[in-house]
Amino acid sequence: MLEEIESSAHSSGVISMDNATRYLRPTGIDPIMGKVLNWLPKLGISIAGSRLLAVRGRKSGQWRTTMVNVLTAADGTRYLVAPRGHTQWVRNLRAAGEGELRLGRRTEHFTATELADADRVPLLRLYLEKWGWEVGRFFDGITKDATDAELAAVAPGFPVFRLA
Template identity: 35%
Template sequence: MKPQDYSARTEYRPPAGWYRRLNWLGVLLTSVGLAPRDAVTLQVRGRRSGKLRRVPILRTRYQGKDYLVALAGESQWVRNVRAARGDAVIRRGSARHVRLEELAPADRPDIIAEYLRAGRRRSGADANANQARFYFGLDPDPSIDDIRTIVDHYPVFRVVHTS
């Protein structure tokens, strides 16, 4: 199954129905630590409802720090993190309170490049090529200059552990 195509440059791209229906499984697997090593569950309060929202997400390790890359761009979790001023919890087995700091677009290319490299190691070249194409609208193995052209549309957050 090919991933949902998020490569169009729009303000908000809602997830496909199949993804929303399977979200609970990703949350369960990442929360208990049965997903790939870099998969976690992000918990953040909904900006309108105040309810705790959970989303499975891949953490990217770069130069000794953890980052979250918003593959769908201006997604609901991104909006909720901004409204919560970065206050969130990351779960993988146990819960850790964190503060998420959004990076300026100029600071995002290296993190997105590392996200793609990690995807290649985790899933192989074909899956990584699909990820570059469907999520970022890039050719497989994009250059850092290619990545710079899309960073305005893909928020990246540094994970700062507070507990």
């Protein structure tokens, strides 16, 4: 039975079902839309605060880019949340500890600190309040209205970085 679940999960883009290594690979039209949407920040167009994240690859050293939503908390602190889990950009950011946010010709350098699982709960709720319409499908039924316990249970599967 577990083999069937894992086989089904792998074919649907789920690389790992374990929260500590959770990763949802783009499937279907997602890769095409990703390429199209990555052009918007390059052109200086931001949708709901989106930016082009640039991080050096942990093996190649080459710049890798992807569109992200930058979350700004009430105190002005900014965060990156990984709705697809422990993706390549997450692994690269962990290794590099820094990156760039780009919008058009503007480039902003930042350093990143990954938050502990327990510190992610209020930020995951805030992220879902702001972008649940866009990324809710990656949260497996968890919404902004989830209890703290429910968010704490899934927090290991959603890396969050504080930007400075």
